[in-house]
Structures are given as C-alpha cells and as structure tokens.
Amino acid sequence: MKRVLVLDDEPDIVAVIMLILTDAGYNAEGIGTGAELFNKVERFKPDLIILDVMLGEYDGRKLCVALKSASHTKHIPILMISASHDLLSMKENYCMPDAFLDKPFDIYELAAKVKNLLDINDGYL
Numbered sequence: 001m002k003r004v005l006v007l008d009d010e011p012d013i014v015a016v017i018m019l020i021l022t023d024a025g026y027n028a029e030g031i032g033t034g035a036e037l038f039n040k041v042e043r044f045k046p047d048l049i050i051l052d053v054m055l056g057e058y059d060g061r062k063l064c065v066a067l068k069s070a071s072h073t074k075h076i077p078i079l080m081i082s083a084s085h086d087l088l089s090m091k092e093n094y095c096m097p098d099a100f101l102d103k104p105f106d107i108y109e110l111a112a113k114v115k116n117l118l119d120i121n122d123g124y125l
Contacts, residue, residue, distance in 0.1 A: 001025065001026065002026050002047045002048070002118050003026070003027045003028075003044060003045060003046045003047050004021050004027070004047065004049075005028075005040060005041065005046035005050070006018055006021070006028060006030040006031070007031050007033075007034065007037060007049065007051050007052060007055070007060070007063075008030070008032065008081070009032050010032075010052075013052070014030035014032060016107075017030070017050060017110065018030050020110060020111060021111075021114065024115070029046075033055065033056070034057070034060070034063050035058070037063055037067075038066075041076075047118055047121065048076065048077050048078075048079065048114060048117055048118055048121070049076055049077070049078050050081060051063060051064060051078055051079070051081070054082065054083075060080060060095075061094075061095040062095075064095040075121075077098040077117040077118070077120070078097040078098055079097065079101060079113055079117060080100050081102075081105065082100075082102065082103060083104070098120075
C-alpha cells in the first residue's frame, strides 16, 4: 500500500485529504507543522508528500527545497498545495515540486494528481 504524508497547518484540511486518500486505498498520515516533517519522513517513509506552502512559522517552499536537496528524500514526489501562491512562485523560490494544486481543490483532481505522481514514480523505481 502506497504511503502519503500530508503536511498542512489547518487540521481540517489534513483530515479531509487523509479521508480522500484513505478512501482511495492509500496509507495516509498527517502532520501540522514543518518541525515534524523530517522525523516523520524518516519514520513513515512516504511514497509521496503533500505539502502546503503557508505553514505558520515554516515556509513550505523552503521545506520543498530541503527535501529535494537531500539525497535520501530527493526521489519522493511532492505535491504542493496553496490558496495564496501559484506554481510560478514555487519556481521563483527554487522549489521544484512535482505537481501543484490550488486550494480550494476538487477532491477528484487531488486523487488524480496523487495517482499520477505515484504511477510515474513507480516507473522509475
């Protein structure tokens, strides 16, 4: 079963995404702060990370750069989500997520992006 880690500082968003993913057959876990991210990645070993841009005291774009720069996490696809930023702002901050989704998002679009990212990643492993 594929593992998806969801990081958003809004607990309701984490709960909704986890419900959608669990219903689609994924093993989903959520966290609410960037401080937990790297420890959670080490323990949970996600196949995909869904990462919000605005995380209170953390900038999801910087976390994305850190994940994509580390040899042990650079292979993990990242789906960035945001209500206030767009894909261009990701690139301006040197964050290169594998996909981007605007909030509010359509649940079917979220599920399709997750499936696509995991299917693509399967082809390279």
